[in-house]
Amino acid sequence: MTDVKRIGRDERVRVTCTVNGKRQSGFAEPRTLLSDFLRHELYLYGTHVGCEHGVCGACTVTLNGRLARSCMTFAVQAEGAAIGTVEGLSDAGTLNALQRAFTEFGALQCGFCTAGILISATHFLAKVPNPTEEDVRAMLSGHLCRCTGYEGMVRAILSVAESSS
Amino acid sequence: MKPAPFAYIQPRTEAEALAALAEHGDDAVVLAGGLSLGAMMNMRLVFAGVVIDINQLTDLDYLRNEDDWLRTGAMLRQADALASPEIAGVLPLLHEGLRHVGHYQTRSRGTLGGSVAHADPSAEIPLCLATLGGDVELSSQRGTRRVAARDFAESALSTCRAGDELITALHWPIQGNGGVAFREIAQRHGDFAVVAVAATVRRSGAGFSYSLGFGGVEGRPRVLDGVAPDTNWGGFARDAVAAFVDTLAPMEDPRVSAAYRSDVSVHLGIETLLEALGKAA
Numbered sequence: 001m002t003d004v005k006r007i008g009r010d011e012r013v014r015v016t017c018t019v020n021g022k023r024q025s026g027f028a029e030p031r032t033l034l035s036d037f038l039r040h041e042l043y044l045y046g047t048h049v050g051c052e053h054g055v056c057g058a059c060t061v062t063l064n065g066r067l068a069r070s071c072m073t074f075a076v077q078a079e080g081a082a083i084g085t086v087e088g089l090s091d092a093g094t095l096n097a098l099q100r101a102f103t104e105f106g107a108l109q110c111g112f113c114t115a116g117i118l119i120s121a122t123h124f125l126a127k128v129p130n131p132t133e134e135d136v137r138a139m140l141s142g143h144l145c146r147c148t149g150y151e152g153m154v155r156a157i158l159s160v161a162e163s164s165s
Numbered sequence: 166m167k168p169a170p171f172a173y174i175q176p177r178t179e180a181e182a183l184a185a186l187a188e189h190g191d192d193a194v195v196l197a198g199g200l201s202l203g204a205m206m207n208m209r210l211v212f213a214g215v216v217i218d219i220n221q222l223t224d225l226d227y228l229r230n231e232d233d234w235l236r237t238g239a240m241l242r243q244a245d246a247l248a249s250p251e252i253a254g255v256l257p258l259l260h261e262g263l264r265h266v267g268h269y270q271t272r273s274r275g276t277l278g279g280s281v282a283h284a285d286p287s288a289e290i291p292l293c294l295a296t297l298g299g300d301v302e303l304s305s306q307r308g309t310r311r312v313a314a315r316d317f318a319e320s321a322l323s324t325c326r327a328g329d330e331l332i333t334a335l336h337w338p339i340q341g342n343g344g345v346a347f348r349e350i351a352q353r354h355g356d357f358a359v360v361a362v363a364a365t366v367r368r369s370g371a372g373f374s375y376s377l378g379f380g381g382v383e384g385r386p387r388v389l390d391g392v393a394p395d396t397n398w399g400g401f402a403r404d405a406v407a408a409f410v411d412t413l414a415p416m417e418d419p420r421v422s423a424a425y426r427s428d429v430s431v432h433l434g435i436e437t438l439l440e441a442l443g444k445a446a
Contacts, residue, residue: 142267
C-alpha cells in the first residue's frame with residue numbers, strides 16, 4: 001500500500017496533464033473540480049461552468065478520449081491524462097468546419113453552452129459519422145441551450161456529417 | 166456548488182482498493198464514473214472523508230461469457246456496453262435499457278457498477294438486472310459474495326453493500342430465445358424516469374413465463390414474475406399488471422403524484438408486457 005497515491009484533504013498538489021496536445025500543469029486540492037482547474041489554474045476560459053451538477057453540459061471536455069462533465073471530475077483525476085477543450089478545435093484562430101457550420105446555421109446566440117456542445121458534437125461525429133436527425137437530437141439532449149431552440153445546431157451538425165461523408 | 170474537502174486515494178489494483186476500503190470503511194465513498202456521486206458531492210448531499218477513485222482499475226472493465234451467464238466488470242462503461250454486439254445479442258433487455266441511461270455524454274464515463282451501487286430508484290441498469298434475476302458481486306478483504314439484484318437495493322440510494330465492500334462484477338443470466346421490451350416515461354429525453362418498465366418473456370409449456378420490472382415507482386426495483394396464457398393477452402395483461410401495481414406504494418414528489426405514478430405504471434406495464442409477449446410468440 002505504500003505506493004498507492006494518497007492526497008490529504010487540505011493538501012495542494014501539482015497536477016500535470018496534456019491539454020489539446022500541450023503539456024500543462026497547475027495546482028489542485030482533491031476537491032478541486034477539473035472545470036475550475038482548467039479555468040483558474042490553466043487560464044483556459046473556453047470551458048464554461050453552468051450548473052455544476054452535470055446536467056447542463058456546458059463544461060463538457062474529453063478526458064482520455066471519453067466525454068467528461070468537467071464539473072463532476074476532480075482535477076487530481078486528470079494527472080497524466082489527455083484533455084480536450086474547445087480551445088483545441090480551431091487551428092491558430094481559424095475556425096474548423098463544425099465551428100464554421102455553427103456560425104452559418106445560427107447554432108449559437110449567447111455562446112455560453114457552445115463550448116461543451118462543440119466538444120460533444122466532435123466526439124459524436126467521430127463515433128457516428130452518418131447520424132440521423134434523431135441521433136443528433138438524442139445526443140444534444142445532454143446539453144441545455146436557452147437561446148437557440150437547438151434547430152440550428154441540428155442542421156449544423158448534420159451538414160458537417162453530410163459534407164465529410 | 167463545490168464539494169466539501171476530502172482526502173483522495175487512487176488504488177491501481179483491486180487488492181489496493183479493498184485495502185483502502187478496509188482501512189476507511191464507512192468514511193469512504195467509491196468513485197467510478199462520478200456522474201451521480203459527483204453531483205451528490207457538489208450539492209453536498211454526500212460528505213465523504215475519503216474518496217477512493219477506482220478509475221485506474223482497468224482489470225474491472227470487461228465483459229465475459231460464463232456458461233449461461235454474462236459477467237460484466239464493475240468498471241465497464243455504459244457507452245461500451247451499449248455499443249457491444251455481444252450484449253445486444255444475448256442481453257437485449259440490457260441493450261434496450263442502456264439506450265435510456267442518462268445521455269450520450271454521461272454514458273461515456275458512467276459505469277454499470279456505479280449505477281448499481283448508487284441505487285437510484287429510477288435507474289435503468291439495476292432495473293434490468295433485477296428483472297432478469299441477476300446478481301451483484303461484492304468483494305472485500307473478508308471474501309467475495311453474490312447478492313441477488315432484487316435484494317441488493319434496500320431503499321432509494323441505500324443498498325446492502327457493507328462499508329468495506331466493493332462491487333466487482335454484475336452477473337446477468339442469459340435468457341436465450343424470447344422477447345424483451347423496455348419503456349419509460351421521463352419529463353425530458355435522458356432525464357430520470359418517472360416510471361420505467363422492463364419485460365422479459367420466454368415460451369414455457371403452453372404459455373409464456375415472464376418477468377416485469379418496475380423502476381421509479383418505489384425506492385427500489387419491483388418485479389412481477391408470472392405465467393401468461395398462450396392467447397388472449399390483452400385481458401390477462403390488464404388484470405395481472407393492475408393487481409400488481411395495486412400492491413405497490415408509489416413515491417410522491419413535487420412534480421409527480423403517487424396517483425399519477427400508479428396510473429403510468431399500469432398503462433406502461435401493460436404496453437411493455439404486451440410488446441415483449443408479441444416478440445416472444
